[in-house]
Amino acid sequence: MTTQEKTPHETHAVELESEFEHEPVPQNRRKSLLTVSAVWFGFPMILTNAVPGGVVVALLGFWRGLAAILVANLIMFVYVSLLSYRAGRTGESFALQATKTFGTIGYTLASGFLATIVVGWFAFNTGATGATANQAFGWNEQLVVVLAGLAFIAVTYLGIRALSVLGAIAAPLFIVSAIIAVVIAAQSHNLGAIASYAGVGGGGLTFGAAVSLIMATFADSGTMTADFTRWSKNGREAVLATATAFPVASVVAQLTGGVIVAAGAIAGADKVGGNFLPLLTDGQGVLLSALAAVFVFVNLGSVCTHCLYNGALGWSHLTKSKMRIMTLILGVLGLVAALAGVWNHFLDWLVVLSIFVPPLGGVLIADQIVLWRRSAQRAVAKARPTAFIAWTIGAVAGGSVHWLAPELSDAVSGLLVAIIAYVVAETVSARTPVKV
Template sequence: MTKTVPAETSTGEFEHEPVPLSHRKSLFTVSAVWFGFPMILTNAVPGGLVVAMLGFWPGVGAILTANAIMFVYVSLLSWRAGRTGKSFSLQATETFGTAGYAIASGFLSTVVVGWFAFNTGATGDSLSTAFGWNETLVAALAGLVFIAVTYLGIRALSVLGAIAAPLFIAAVLIAIGIAAQNHDFSAVFGYTGVGGGAMSFGVAVTAIMATFADSGTMTADFTRWARNGKQAVIATVTAFPFASLVAQLSGALFVAAGAIASPAVNGGNFAPILTGTRNPLLDVFLLLFVVINLGSVCTHCLYNGALGWSHLTRSKMRVLTLILGVIGTLVAVLGAWHYFVNWLALLGVLVPPLGAVLIADQIILAKRNAGRPPQRFRLTALVAWAIGAGAALLSHFFAPVLSDAVVGLVVGCIAYLALERLARPQTALMKETIR
């Protein structure tokens, strides 16, 4: 009897096929990958921002609402990935077509590389502000380190995540200890904010969701390594809501205590609190914290982008890691990252309807679609995504009281189900004619 050998070795990243059961990772490994991703400094920023604009309790309400939505959204996509072992690109191929998937995968894989560039630039900026170092040089060195870690693959991401999350908690506790010397944390519950009604509850929910809508939709790139759908969901729970809430509520706490200067601009960025003491040991800790913490989000985003583009170009993840990593680092070094954060957030609004179409097609209509023959372009999926994205953009510009992300998600899902229902009689008629 001939033994079947997997197409990829144990060091491969399975860019073009599902991860076989023989190569799946433990629950701890997959959880560490997701757990260490949202518990980052740049995720504390939107948490503090919405509290600054809405006040403590409304802001916390927006944070909890957004994380509840993200939990359901990402868990459903993860469950499918754990059952099939398929990456986001392979999932998209089923729903959008063997050629149509390139639109969805290319879009998201590019957006996450933008986030890699942004956070690499933020690393240089943070350390320059803290220690007066050359921002350009630090960003370049950080980019090279992040590329090297990503190059090692999914196992390196799990190790980094396992370090980054505890380090974040330690940083929060130290910052609280320092800030408590001059600020009253017992007054946080009565904080009313500084926004004066400039931000609606719906916009606050979108602000929280947009930070991780991209990689959340591409969760299959991480959770395809889980041994089954149940473990994939458990791994997701460690990120949404747990790790995400820790980061965002930490930012909210510092803002409500009055420990952040200009919170409407800086949000929950508590790193300056750690630099105020000029303690050498604390300076070393801050250096490690910034590099490892922001390195976590950079490596995860670069992994998403490299895996997606490797499938699009029929290449290897590690090759695309080098190419895209260099491009992203150059963008960071040139300072362009300062100018596109708002665009990245706006593009994030277009992502939830894409994920909604995947959920509707592969989970809600899974039984009906079993055995469906491949198609180059699945127009119902592409049109439904466009309808959902269009609704999200209309909400963004003309109905700011609503959450763009939620509107796009709901409309995208309903549009796909409606289009599939309308297309079904025609499909049945064509099958009958063929017979």
């Protein structure tokens, strides 16, 4: 008699599925287009994404704000789709992608940077959950943060399938809540005046800065898209799954915030943005208050779990550990940060992301998409100087635009400059003779 040995990734019915932290996802373990789309679709359609949409409309006016939202999301679609296409073809996570471009040691800087940033997002949105529940219902903020954070950690621990289920619930719930908020706003405000809304003015935000602000909300997880789309059956399905997030889900969330701001339903919108939750809770009765409570936890829980998954997957590869172990460790650290109030620095956080993250993604695109033939034939290196040079040049360009030419977009500028810098650096490097 012979017995068939199980492969390392075959799981018993009661065991959790492997998350393939250290190798590409095998073709026979890939997910359906619907499953991967649910992961991405439910991610950007969140309350905290309605906030920057409202800020942009408040400062630029409805039509210019809408244009900035659309331009930013179309750029994000191209940007994230290119990285997703590569992930769908190879099954590689962001950490594995970064290893090929930055080197087996060099990748630790790029991957560690983003894997830490997204844990910051987990902390921010967990803190925002407590603050929102406190403002809306008077609940104890710290207690809500702890309970919500533990629940988010538990869902993330279950892995990619749990993210797809949560996304499939969070997105429809957002749409229902947004429609109700618009209907309530229409009862006391003239929706017909939305198109003529000129904003609060004051010159506090340029069009280019608005595009950067919108891009920055998902620049980090967008760059790490491979962690999600590596589960796609192929590159085409990875791109289709990405499209459900950018532009569809992201535009829905940001435009919802913008519309309610333009209707005049949110006071101080230039600071608080498109947070429409108070419309659902201010004297609207028990049923709507219950809906709002569920909405807060499910909606913000979606972004928290996705970000923690990105961080745990990245750090599990960096530490040669398991995603679920790092979920527990990073989840607790993020929870402590949330209790410390990191969520209060939202706009400052976005400025940092818009300068440093897009150039990193630009280097990956240049190396693995533009120069894919060269990268496919290249020997593995411990560190690749051209990648770091291009990333630095792109970040410097983005920072320069931010402070010296704010009418332009620092995110787009840094992205394009990094791509060009990498191609030039690689071309010069290939032509430079090696001294013996």
